[in-house]
Amino acid sequence: MEHRDNMAVRVFSLTSLAMIAFAGNSLLCRAALQDTTIDAASFTSIRMISGALVLWLLIQLRNGEAVGRGSWLSALALFVYAAGFSYAYLSLGAGTGALLLFGAVQATMIGYGLWQGERFTAVQVMGLLLALSGLAGLLLPGMSAPPLSGAVLMLAAGCAWGVYSLRGRGAGDPTRVTAGNFMRAAPLALLLSIVTMSQANLDIAGVAYAIASGALASGVGYAIWYTSLPMLKATSAATVQLSVPVIASVGGILLLGEALTLRLVLASIAILGGIALVIWQKR
Template sequence: MSLGRLALLTVVAMIAFASNSLLCRVALRETDIDAASFTTVRLLSGALMLWMMLVIRGQQRNHSGSWPSALALFAYAALFSFAYIDLAAGTGALILFGSVQATMIGYGLYTGERFTGLKWLGLFLALAGLVGLVLPGLTAPPLAASLLMAAAGFAWGVYSLRGKGAGDPSLATAGNFIRSIPFALMLLALGWAAGMLNADLPGTLWAVASGALASALGYWIWYTALPHLSATNAATVQLSAPVIAAIAGVLLLDEVLSLRLLLASAAILGGIALVIQQRAR
C-alpha cells in the first residue's frame, strides 16, 4: 500500500472515531436511550450495514472474523456506553485513549519493538498535549466508571491488535460485527430483566448512525490500514481522535475555540508525526 493511501485511510478512520464519540455523547447525554439499548442498536445496525455491503459486492462471509475479536468489539462498545453515563467527556477520552495506547504500546514493546529518542519524545509530546487538552475540565471521576472506561480502552486495543492479522478487512469487520450480535442481545435481555431499558426515536437514530456509519464503515477502513502500521504507530495515531472530536465540537456544537485547544492540538499532532516518522530499531 502506498504511503499516501495509508495516510488517507488513517485520517478517515480517525474522523470516523471522532464522529462516533460525538454521536455517542449526543445520544447518551441528550436523549432518553439507555446504555444497553444504545449498544445493541449500534452493533445491530453496524452488522446490517456491513452485511448489505458484502451482499452488494458479492462476497461471502464464511470463516470471516473471529469470536475473540467479536467479544473484544462488544466489550468495547458496551463498556464505553456504560462508562459515559457518569464520566465527563474529557475525563472519559483521557482514560479511554490512555488505556488503548498503553495496551498497544505495551504489546509492541513485548514483541520486540524499540523506540528511538525522537520516538519517545513524540510519544511524550502527544500525551502531554492530550493531558493539556482535557486537564482543565477534569474532576475526581467515579472509580467504577473510570475502571469501565479503562477496560473499554483495553478491549479496543485488543481488537485493533487482532485486526493486524485478520485477513480481508471487509470480511473480518463484517464477521466480527455479526458475531457480536448474540452478546448484544444477551446484554439487552439482562437490561430488560433489570427493568433498565428505555429508548426514544432520537436516541435510536443516533445509535443507528453511530453503528452503521461511524462504527461499521470506520472500523472497516481502520482494519484496512492496520496491517501496514506498527502497534506503536497505530496506538499513537489514535490520540488524534480526541482532538478531531474537540474541533468538531467547536464547529458543530458551538463550543468555544480556545488557545488551549489550538496548542494542545499542535502538540498531539506534532507528537504523532514524530512517532510515525521515526523507525523502530
Template sequence: MPYLRLILLTSLAMIAFAGNSLLCRVALLQTDIDAASFTTIRLVSGAVTLWLIVRMREGERTGGGNWLSALALFVYAAGFSFAYISLTAATGALLLFGAVQATMISCGFWKGERLSALQLVGFLLALAGLVGLLLPGLSAPPLAGSLLMLGAGVAWGVYSLRGKGGGDPTRVTAGNFLRAAPIAAGLSLLMLSRYSVDMAGFWYGVASGALASGIGYAIWYTALPALRATSAATIQLSVPVIAALGGIVFLGESLSLRLVLASVAILGGIALVILARSREQGT
C-alpha cells in the same frame, strides 16, 4: 488510487470515527436511551451494514472473525457507551485514543520490541498526559467514566492487535460485529430494569453503528492499502481533535486548559513514537 480520492476517503473515515463519540454523547445526553440499549443498537446495525457490504463485494473472502475478538469488540463498545454518560466528547475520545495506543505500544514492548530514546520520550510524554488529565481537581473528568473509557481503549487495542493478518479486514470486522451483537443483547437483558429507548436515541444508535462504524470502517479499509504505515498511524491523531471540535460546535462543550495540555502531551507523545518508528523502519 487517485490522490484526491484518497484524501476524500481518509477524511471521511476520520470524521466517521470521531462521529461515534459525538453520536454516543448526544444520544446519552439529549435522549432517553440507556447505554446498554445504545450499545446493542450500534453493534446490531453495524453488523447488518457490514454484512451487506461484504455480500455486495466480490473477490477473496478469507477470514470471518472469531469469538475472542468479538468479546474484545463488545467490551470496547459497552465501555465506550457507559463512559459517555459522564464524559465530554473531547475527553472521551482523547482517553480512548491514548489507551488504544498505549496498549499497542506496550504489547510490542512486551514481545521484545525495544523503544529508541525518542520513542521512550514520546511514550512517557503520552502517559504523563493521561495521568495529568486524570489527576484530581476541579476540571478533572469523572473517575468512573474515565476508567470505563480507558478500559474500552485497552479492549480496542487488544481487538486491533488480534486483527493483524486475519484476512480481509472488512469481512473480519463484519464477522466480529455479528458475534458481538448477541453478547450486547445479553447485556441489555441483564439491565432490562433500566431499559429506555426513544426514537431519537434509537436513530442515533443506528447512525453510530451503520454510518460511523460500519461504513466508516469499510471506507477506512478501502483507503488503508494506499497509505504508508506511518501516514495511516499519524492521520488517526486527528480523531480526538475532530471530536473535540465537534463537541464545541454541536454540543456546546468547552475545552479546559488541563484538557488542552493533556491533548498536546498525549497526541504529541504518540506522534514521536510513530515518527521515530518510521525513521527506523523506513515506512
C-alpha cells in the same frame, strides 16, 4: 502526473471521511446519552446490530472471494470496547472521551510491541513519557478533571479496542473479519440489555443516534478506512488517527456545547504529541 494527483485526492478524501466517521462515533454516543433518554446498554445493542447488518450487506454487494470470518475472542474484545465506550459517555465529554480512548488504544499496541521485544530509541522513550504525563495530568483531581468512573471505563474500552486491533492483523479480509466479529458481538450486547432490562429506556432520537453510530460511523466508516489503508504507509495510517480526538473535541464544542478547558488542551498536546513521537521514530 494527473493520475498521481487524482490518487492523492482520493486517498485524502477517503481518509478524511474515515476519521470524521470515527470521531462521529464519540459525538453520536455522547449526544444520545446526554440529550435523549436511551440507556447505554440499548445504545450498544442497537449499534452492534445495525453495524453487523450494514457490514453484511457490504460483503454481499462485493460478492468477492476474500477470506475472513472473525472469532469469538475478537468479538468479546469488540463487545467490551463498545459497552465500555457507551457507559463512559454517560459522564465524559466527546473530546475527553476520544482522547482517553485513543491514548489507551495506542498505549496497548505500543505495550504489546515492547512485550514482543521491540526496543525504543531515546526519542520514543521521551514520547512515551510525555504521553503518560499528559494522561496523568488529565486525570489529576480538580474542577476540570473528568469523572474517574467514566475515565476508567473509557480506558478499558481503549485497551479492548487495542486488543481487537492486534488480533485483527493477518486475520483475512478486514471487512469480512469485522462483519463476522460484529455479528458475534451483537448477541453479547443483547445479553447485556437483558441483564439491565430494569434500566432500559428507548426513544426515537436515541435509537436514531445508535443506528447512525452503528450503520454509518462504524459500518460504513470501517469500510472506508479499510479501502484507504492499502494506499497509506504504515506510519501515515497510525499518525492520521491523531486527528480523531481533535475532530471529536471541535465537534463537541460546536455541536454539543461542550467547554474547551486548558487542562484538556494541554493534555491533548502532551498525549498526542508523545504518541506521534513514538510512531514517527518507529522503524
